[in-house]
Amino acid sequence: xxxxxxxGVARTAGVSVASVSRVLNGLPATEEMVERVQRAVxxxxxxxxxxxxxxxxxxxxxxxxxxxxxxxxxxxxxxxAVEEVVSAAGxxxxxxxxxxxxxxxxxxxxxxxRGYADGxxxxxxxxxxxxxxxxxxxxxxxxVAGNVPARAGVDTxxxxxxxxxxxxxxxxxxxxxxxxxxxxxxxxxxxGAARAKGFAEAMKANGLQPVAEVEAVDFTFPxxxxxxxxxxxxxxxxxxxxxxxxxxANDLLAVGLMHExxxxxxxxxxxxxxxxxxxxELAEQSxxxxxxxxxxxxxxxxxxxxxxxxxxxxxxxAPRRIVVQPTLSVRKSTP
Amino acid sequence: xxxxxxxGVARTAGVSVASVSRVLNGLPATEEMVERVQRAVxxxxxxxxxxxxxxxxxxxxxxxxxxxxxxxxxxxxxxxAVEEVVSAAGxxxxxxxxxxxxxxxxxxxxxxxRGYADGxxxxxxxxxxxxxxxxxxxxxxxxVAGNVPARAGVDTxxxxxxxxxxxxxxxxxxxxxxxxxxxxxxxxxxxGAARAKGFAEAMKANGLQPVAEVEAVDFTFPxxxxxxxxxxxxxxxxxxxxxxxxxxANDLLAVGLMHExxxxxxxxxxxxxxxxxxxxELAEQSxxxxxxxxxxxxxxxxxxxxxxxxxxxxxxxAPRRIVVQPTLSVRKSTP
DNA sequence: GTCGAGCCTGTAAACGATTACAAGAACGAT
DNA sequence: ATCGTTCTTGTAATCGTTTACAGGCTCGAC
Numbered sequence: 001x002x003x004x005x006x007x008g009v010a011r012t013a014g015v016s017v018a019s020v021s022r023v024l025n026g027l028p029a030t031e032e033m034v035e036r037v038q039r040a041v042x043x044x045x046x047x048x049x050x051x052x053x054x055x056x057x058x059x060x061x062x063x064x065x066x067x068x069x070x071x072x073x074x075x076x077x078x079x080x081a082v083e084e085v086v087s088a089a090g091x092x093x094x095x096x097x098x099x100x101x102x103x104x105x106x107x108x109x110x111x112x113x114r115g116y117a118d119g120x121x122x123x124x125x126x127x128x129x130x131x132x133x134x135x136x137x138x139x140x141x142x143x144v145a146g147n148v149p150a151r152a153g154v155d156t157x158x159x160x161x162x163x164x165x166x167x168x169x170x171x172x173x174x175x176x177x178x179x180x181x182x183x184x185x186x187x188x189x190x191x192g193a194a195r196a197k198g199f200a201e202a203m204k205a206n207g208l209q210p211v212a213e214v215e216a217v218d219f220t221f222p223x224x225x226x227x228x229x230x231x232x233x234x235x236x237x238x239x240x241x242x243x244x245x246x247x248x249a250n251d252l253l254a255v256g257l258m259h260e261x262x263x264x265x266x267x268x269x270x271x272x273x274x275x276x277x278x279x280x281e282l283a284e285q286s287x288x289x290x291x292x293x294x295x296x297x298x299x300x301x302x303x304x305x306x307x308x309x310x311x312x313x314x315x316x317x318a319p320r321r322i323v324v325q326p327t328l329s330v331r332k333s334t335p
Numbered sequence: 336x337x338x339x340x341x342x343g344v345a346r347t348a349g350v351s352v353a354s355v356s357r358v359l360n361g362l363p364a365t366e367e368m369v370e371r372v373q374r375a376v377x378x379x380x381x382x383x384x385x386x387x388x389x390x391x392x393x394x395x396x397x398x399x400x401x402x403x404x405x406x407x408x409x410x411x412x413x414x415x416a417v418e419e420v421v422s423a424a425g426x427x428x429x430x431x432x433x434x435x436x437x438x439x440x441x442x443x444x445x446x447x448x449r450g451y452a453d454g455x456x457x458x459x460x461x462x463x464x465x466x467x468x469x470x471x472x473x474x475x476x477x478x479v480a481g482n483v484p485a486r487a488g489v490d491t492x493x494x495x496x497x498x499x500x501x502x503x504x505x506x507x508x509x510x511x512x513x514x515x516x517x518x519x520x521x522x523x524x525x526x527g528a529a530r531a532k533g534f535a536e537a538m539k540a541n542g543l544q545p546v547a548e549v550e551a552v553d554f555t556f557p558x559x560x561x562x563x564x565x566x567x568x569x570x571x572x573x574x575x576x577x578x579x580x581x582x583x584a585n586d587l588l589a590v591g592l593m594h595e596x597x598x599x600x601x602x603x604x605x606x607x608x609x610x611x612x613x614x615x616e617l618a619e620q621s622x623x624x625x626x627x628x629x630x631x632x633x634x635x636x637x638x639x640x641x642x643x644x645x646x647x648x649x650x651x652x653a654p655r656r657i658v659v660q661p662t663l664s665v666r667k668s669t670p
Numbered sequence: 671g672t673c674g675a676g677c678c679t680g681t682a683a684a685c686g687a688t689t690a691c692a693a694g695a696a697c698g699a700t
Numbered sequence: 701a702t703c704g705t706t707c708t709t710g711t712a713a714t715c716g717t718t719t720a721c722a723g724g725c726t727c728g729a730c
Binding site: 015016017018019022028029030033052054055056057058115 | 687
């Protein structure tokens, strides 16, 4: 016995399908009509088919959030924030993962044309012209949680990495640390590039020379360990322990680095201070708890979701580019 | 200008919609037909509407994974595993989060009848008769990654908590630790209940008395800290430091606990050994790296996904109940 | 009593795909 | 030349909803 349809409900209620649909959608109807339909619905255990409905009305009442790596704790913060605002607006949130490759991101955006959802929040790691083009041409509104060029004309909410770097550097400076190294993620990613630039600027603004800079293969924990190892092999050419602080491009890298430091018998923060970025849940979970630049992932998620909802309402608004300001969460990994 | 439909493609290609559909689905057609259709598709940028398609064929080629808390790293392991097998089978995976309440889980399962996906993997924290009923009656196949009673007759792949507890206890014993405490999650959850039982059995089997047992309010990091605090307020009644090891019901609790230990000047593993459960990414990221019972989350994810695919193929198979065996990942939090 | 206004309700046409069925074309065999 | 087979293509029904439109009813005003 197949699942009941609206026609079945209409039949057992002794009314027309239109009437059933109307009471189901809360349109005006007589007491008795409502009564009969509800009884039939109850009796048959009828549940409307969202595929048919969204085919007709052209909306799915689903929104998609696409992230590169579910293992990165910064996304859980963002996810929670997005979830909160979209569900308050009556939408279901579904999340999918793209992986680190831009072609997969493009495929995902293009795929939205199939009608999976009414909108998309995407946080791309790598951005190229194809991706921008696919976003511009996308059938449904998309907002980028991250950075794309202004000329792209897409809704964007991004962090202020340079400002965040400044917070990190100045905090270290205030604590008397001047020999600062930098563990970045891949510079061919948007955040990687932004942090590299921000770090250079922040150091220069404070009259400092970086002690060393290394580029991890990705933004993960093991990459952080490897990067730490590489950092030391670079430093061995110079005076022993030529550094007293390291800034990492995100919390996972920072934690990986701290493990490498520990493996070398160095203690954080006494020997070397460490500051991460993202201020994810991992920052407070790590040991010692990690001083981390809060790039506003929760607020970015919230704003991105709001932007998406607003654009769904009105597709003619001029694209907005929101940037949320960082703060510093000081914990025990810096003196 | 609205997005092109199959009718538009048919018109510009000068063929019928049926023919377009056929070449799109790879059914036999002449060279020339394929050629013309592909050119028209290309020219119009046509993308088939999955809503319409799945309305007609009755399948969405999407699968849903529902987890309670995206912040729990055990789910990222599981997610990765599920993703891998379902995408290999040609399905899209979407993940949604239910929260800790069973009513939300029930709502989710019931909601599957709307046709969001062809199947569901759910990892429920709390299980009641409503949930079981909703799973049994669900329009689409459901497999539970967790434990439900055998009489429910649903596909299940679960961990072996008691065996895992035995591994933990015996490992500690082998290291000379006998004064063992236990930090559990809520016992009104399925994993909480299983771990409580397993811990009691494992201790008894080794002739040990628990030093103390506390129940955290949930399976999160802050709950772990609070539970640690509570643990000590219980112990103050007895000899100072009446314990030399703690087992935690999952990695987040273990890490929270370790923070509380550190706050009290206790060093892990010298003063007290700690073993977690789940062997999530957090276990290797934490400091010291956490000895943790690997409950096979990756394999559970994989098997659950395979079970789901198999049931989609053939809905008449007898329900299977797979249990995957634990191993112990020894790291630095135990001597 | 007739008429118009105002409600409810039902009929039927969409939405955009797939697919059963039939019709036409091509071709070889008789 | 005719017939039957096979292969390709087109027509139209269908999936389960929503909704424009029209029909029928009630009611009050004239």
